[in-house]
Amino acid sequence: MTLELMKSLIKAAKGETRCDLVLKNAHVVDVFSGKLLKTDVGIRKGYIVGLGDYKGNHELDLTGKFISPSLIDAHVHIESTLSTCKEFSRVSCPHGVTTVIADPHEIANVMGIEGIQYMIDSSRNLPVDFHFMLSSCVPATNKETSGARIDASALNALYIHHCVLGLAEVMDIDAVKDCDEDMLKKLLNARNRGLTIDGHGAGLTPEEINIYRTAGITTDHECVKKEEAQDRLSKGMYVLIREGTVAKDFDALIGLVTKDNLRRFAFCTDDIHISDILEKGSIDHMVRKAVEYGLDPVDAIRMGSLNSAECYHLKEVGAVAPGYKADLVILDDLRTFAINSVLKQGKTVYSENALKFDFNGYTDPPFRNSVRMRHLEHGSFTIDLRGTDWINVIRILKNSLVTEHVSLHIAQQNEFSADLNEDLVKIAVVERHRETGGITTAIVNGFRLKRGAVATTISHDSHNIVVIGTNDYDMVNACNKLQQIGGGIVIAAEGKILYELPLEIAGLMSNAPAEEIVKRLGNLHEIARTVFTDLDFNPFLTLSFLTLPVIPELKITDKGLYSTLVNDFINVGHDNRIP
Numbered sequence: 001m002t003l004e005l006m007k008s009l010i011k012a013a014k015g016e017t018r019c020d021l022v023l024k025n026a027h028v029v030d031v032f033s034g035k036l037l038k039t040d041v042g043i044r045k046g047y048i049v050g051l052g053d054y055k056g057n058h059e060l061d062l063t064g065k066f067i068s069p070s071l072i073d074a075h076v077h078i079e080s081t082l083s084t085c086k087e088f089s090r091v092s093c094p095h096g097v098t099t100v101i102a103d104p105h106e107i108a109n110v111m112g113i114e115g116i117q118y119m120i121d122s123s124r125n126l127p128v129d130f131h132f133m134l135s136s137c138v139p140a141t142n143k144e145t146s147g148a149r150i151d152a153s154a155l156n157a158l159y160i161h162h163c164v165l166g167l168a169e170v171m172d173i174d175a176v177k178d179c180d181e182d183m184l185k186k187l188l189n190a191r192n193r194g195l196t197i198d199g200h201g202a203g204l205t206p207e208e209i210n211i212y213r214t215a216g217i218t219t220d221h222e223c224v225k226k227e228e229a230q231d232r233l234s235k236g237m238y239v240l241i242r243e244g245t246v247a248k249d250f251d252a253l254i255g256l257v258t259k260d261n262l263r264r265f266a267f268c269t270d271d272i273h274i275s276d277i278l279e280k281g282s283i284d285h286m287v288r289k290a291v292e293y294g295l296d297p298v299d300a301i302r303m304g305s306l307n308s309a310e311c312y313h314l315k316e317v318g319a320v321a322p323g324y325k326a327d328l329v330i331l332d333d334l335r336t337f338a339i340n341s342v343l344k345q346g347k348t349v350y351s352e353n354a355l356k357f358d359f360n361g362y363t364d365p366p367f368r369n370s371v372r373m374r375h376l377e378h379g380s381f382t383i384d385l386r387g388t389d390w391i392n393v394i395r396i397l398k399n400s401l402v403t404e405h406v407s408l409h410i411a412q413q414n415e416f417s418a419d420l421n422e423d424l425v426k427i428a429v430v431e432r433h434r435e436t437g438g439i440t441t442a443i444v445n446g447f448r449l450k451r452g453a454v455a456t457t458i459s460h461d462s463h464n465i466v467v468i469g470t471n472d473y474d475m476v477n478a479c480n481k482l483q484q485i486g487g488g489i490v491i492a493a494e495g496k497i498l499y500e501l502p503l504e505i506a507g508l509m510s511n512a513p514a515e516e517i518v519k520r521l522g523n524l525h526e527i528a529r530t531v532f533t534d535l536d537f538n539p540f541l542t543l544s545f546l547t548l549p550v551i552p553e554l555k556i557t558d559k560g561l562y563s564t565l566v567n568d569f570i571n572v573g574h575d576n577r578i579p
Contacts, residue, residue, distance in 0.1 A: 009044055009049050015054065018055050019042040019043055019044045019054050020044050021326075023041040025062055026063070029068040031298065031306040031319050034296070040052060041067060043326040046325060046326055047345075048323070050322050065332060067320055068096070068330075069301070069306065069319050070097065070305065070329050070344070071284060072304065073282060074266040076102055077103055077271055078102050080245075080272060081277070082274055083514050083517055084505070086122065086364065088274065088514075089130075093127045094342070094353075094355065095282045095285075096283070096337075096339050098342065100130055101132075101268075102119065102130055102131065104116045104119040106458075109146040109461050109462050109463055110148070110506040110507065110508065112147065112148025112154075113148070113150060116135065116158060122365050124362075127344050127357040128344075131164070132164050133167060133169070134155045135155075136168050137172045140171055140462065140548070141171070141550060144464070144549065145433060146463075147434070159189070165196060165312050165313065165314075169198045169200035170183075170187070170200060170212070170215075176212065184215075187216055196219065197216050197219075198217070198218075199217040199220040200221075200222055201223070202224075203402075203551065221239075221242050223249065224253075226252065233261055238264050238265070238307070239265050240270075241268070243286050244269050245272045245276050245538060246541040247401050254290060262302065262303060264307070266303055267304045268283075268308075269283070273521065273538075284304070287303075287304045290303065297334045306319050325345050329342050344357075367504070367506065372432065373432040373483055374435055376476045378473060381428050381441045381476070383441050384415060385416050388410075390574050391410055391416070391574075392443075392574065393407070393408055393442075393444065394546060394554045402552050403552070403553055404554070405554035418470040420449075424443055425468055425470050426443060426475065427441070427443065427468045428467050429556050430467070430479055432487075438558040438559065439558065440556055440558055441572075444468060447532065447542075449468060449470055449532055452491065452498070453474035453475040454468055454492075455482055455492075456490070456543060459544050460547060463506075464557070466547050474495070478490040478491070478497070481500060485504070486503075488500060488502045488503035498530070499527040551564075
């Protein structure tokens with residue numbers, strides 16, 4: 001803020017000069033007291049200058065309506081929406097979201113610092129304020145091959161950007177526990193600046209959470225049980241309740257929220273497809289669910305606004321009060337959070353069921369093809385089972401990032417072939433960043449794939465190619481097609497490519513309009529119905545998380561089949577039953 005701007009705001013607050021806009025006769029959601037205030041709101045140069053009797057160059061009568069602070073997504077990976085920052089903002093604005101805390105972890109693992117800079121550059125001049133947490137784990141672990149390696153000094157240079165708020169999800173617990181020097185430097189660079197450090201506590205014990213808190217980590221979005229969330233709360237952490245496309249933890253955690261602890265909860269989407277935002281909403285959807293559950297509407301709005309702002313030290317958003325930006329949602333009804341219009345710094349960006357923002361000042365930065373892999377041939381996915389009676393199998397759990405590690409007895413065979421009666425098919429990860437030729441092939445249960453193969457370059461967190469298939473030929477065909485189109489999602493069967501969804505930006509995002517992406521996703525799911533027996537879950541997002549070795553119990557990377565139960569790589573075949 002400049003001296004001249006502050007003078008202008010103070011003069012308007014005193015009533016010495018007129019406001020630009022006065023919102024009159026509304027009920028204001030006071031997130032500080034938890035009450036509703038019947039008052040006018042004076043706005044000057046994008047800031048709220050007062051609650052009370054003000055005169056404005058423009059006055060808007062909001063009798064019968066409510067004024068809420070606009071909403072904040074406390075943790076989201078824009079890349080997981082499959083769209084760009086521009087399209088994300090265009091879709092999120094109508095849902096009252098005007099601020100997001102983004103972790104560019106996905107593109108950073110593909111393109112390194114170049115990827116983070118791309119996200120920062122592509123987020124400017126949009127109706128949503130994009131703030132970024134710097135990706136702490138690139139690569140996420142040493143158990144996979146990523147497209148880049150970012151050390152503490154490289155991250156440190158990015159703190160010059162005002163949009164950077166801290167250090168993103170620290171998922172490498174071993175690096176923290178073992179006092180890895182580079183990890184500690186990353187933590188200290190954020191901590192000594194007084195910035196927020198995000199956690200990633202999936203499956204961590206209370207003792208390991210002690211270590212996280214001692215290191216300065218203050219948030220966790222990976223709680224899936226009340227007991228986990230309570231442990232985090234008791235140790236001074238913020239719990240970010242997540243409701244994404246696959247990971248849906250709202251129902252499991254919302255019952256823990258009380259008047260005494262609600263200020264330590266916030267809402268986030270983490271990984272969500274753009275189609276879900278268009279169809280169901282974003283943080284506004286969670287606010288409605290919280291009210292339906294029984295929370296007071298003002299408390300639900302607090303969790304979707306002020307709590308996130310305070311967690312990430314955003315001092316000018318999250319409330320309807322003097323000195324705050326006029327980032328507001330006008331509601332027709334409080335309990336249902338029925339959005340009438342949205343204001344960004346006092347200017348209407350959504351009303352009358354239409355976006356009002358002019359994107360003429362926006363420039364989309366360039367990007368490059370990022371899929372570099374060796375051409376695959378038949379035989380690339382052979383699983384040798386000679387001399388083994390048992391197999392280690394990844395069993396997926398619907399709508400969960402967690403998998404089960406199961407041990408199954410099989411009839412002796414030289415090579416594994418898909419067993420569709422038992423729902424056992426091949427899964428493989430192909431390194432696609434450095435042309436190393438690294439491939440791991442294993443067995444997965446639960447997809448109910450009946451023919452063909454599905455392959456994608458979306459595979460958290462290193463985003464190598466992951467593919468499942470009933471036969472090697474279609475698996476090879478699908479992977480090679482991904483190389484041709486620069487990444488995305490491909491379905492193949494009977495030697496043909498049935499459908500391809502190009503994601504030309506880092507193999508993660510499309511430059512197409514959101515509606516076109518949604519249309520393509522719809523077509524993708526229609527084709528998927530011809531290769532899967534049943535689709536009562538999202539097979540593509542489920543597939544993309546099977547490569548994440550920091551989440552229990554059995555996962556696969558280009559370096560091997562990894563079990564969190566033994567904290568090591570294991571073979572597909574073995575001689576004895578594993579309990």
